[in-house]
Amino acid sequence: MSDQQYRVILAKLGLDGHDRGIKVVARILRDAGMEVIYLGLRQTTASIIAAAEEEDADAIGLSMHNAGHLTLGPKMMEAISDAGLKIPLIIGGIVPDEDIAELEKIGIAAILGPGASAEEVAATVRDAISARD
């Protein structure tokens, strides 16, 4: 079991105070048996990378409700690759359908929107991690 003990960082990047969704996701992942390192609001790409390194995280999940996904998503991807980390980035929140292709193109592993079930959320995170192993 301990080999499957995934550690996931969850954070809100930049100026975005809508944290109801990310708290629900934290609980879903916990109940799916993962260890969630919850960073909360107003994080920077640098603070998220530092936490990912110190916590030896298997994935990073960002919650976005401020329409910043097309600017902050690529920035986070860039920070991950600059740091040489080989872990998936998953974005959850409000992302219009027409933006999804663009985010997937730059290597974001998955995008979870409103209405995703608990099973779907946990499976998406688990699949994104095992795809990198």
Place this chain on the structure above:
Amino acid sequence: MSHSDNSIPQLFEQTLSGERRSLGKLLSIIEKGGEPADDVAGLAHQKAGNTHVIGITGAPGSGKSTLTGRLIENISKIGKKPAVLAVDPSSPLTGGAILGDRIRMDDLAGEGSFIRSMATRGHSGGLALAVPAAIQLFDAAQYNPVIIETVGVGQVEVDVAGTADTTVVVVTPGMGDAVQANKAGLLEVADIFVVNKSDRPGANDTRRDLDLMLDLGHLSGLEEKTGYRPPIIMANSLEGEGAEEILTAIESHASHLAESGSFQIRQEQRTLMEIQNRLELLIGSVSKDALQSESGKLIISEVLDRSISPSEAAKSIASSIIKDFT
């Protein structure tokens, strides 16, 4: 993530030269337990022995994480590199955990500091090995001090007082009266008391109750025996009040330990405890194997048909295990 591209000795070398990510990976290996964890602990043990270990404990919600954040803020300011090991419980049902201590610390952490969240996980006694090993790894990587933050004593298998050089017990107003304060346990292990949330009503009453309790230690002769009376410090961690005083108190406690020879005694006790924990786990797993073996099953059936007693069975298995060891 796969660790196959980095061997343990390699990761350890990189950790000693200050690579944070390698340290992060080694901590994960320690958490997973087993042979690899023992290898890491062995390497760390050779280089450890220089850091001051501070335990921060108290009830959930008493402000331990926020206080820890304030401490590392002040420690970083004087050019030291603190490390924090924040231990939180895993869900006994799913094995998952929400580790939220960083949220109170990240903004305050200086460049050189290192924070690691650790879930208690399910495996029995695992944490009792992982925590000392993690501390020694931080120690080897020249983090000083190392702060271990966890809820009350004994609750999550981590005996903070047994692990730390200086134990800080955080209490808040409204936790009970002087009688509560006299109950043995959490309060007994304190080297320093912090009354957190000192802006709340009743903070001075809490301080007075603690003071009275310590007075009784004076009367009973406990204080004379230890030569030390734990200070009580009022703090408001949200505002950062009290953090500097706490650090000063930790320093005075460290010099008390050094001057009284208690430091040596605590080191010895800690070493003893670590060996004992490892020994018990080792023996535990060997006895489990012995019970599941063919001869073990035979003995169990003898107990079942009442030809020998359970205690005779245990002794018989024990003597066969000892033969295997020697």
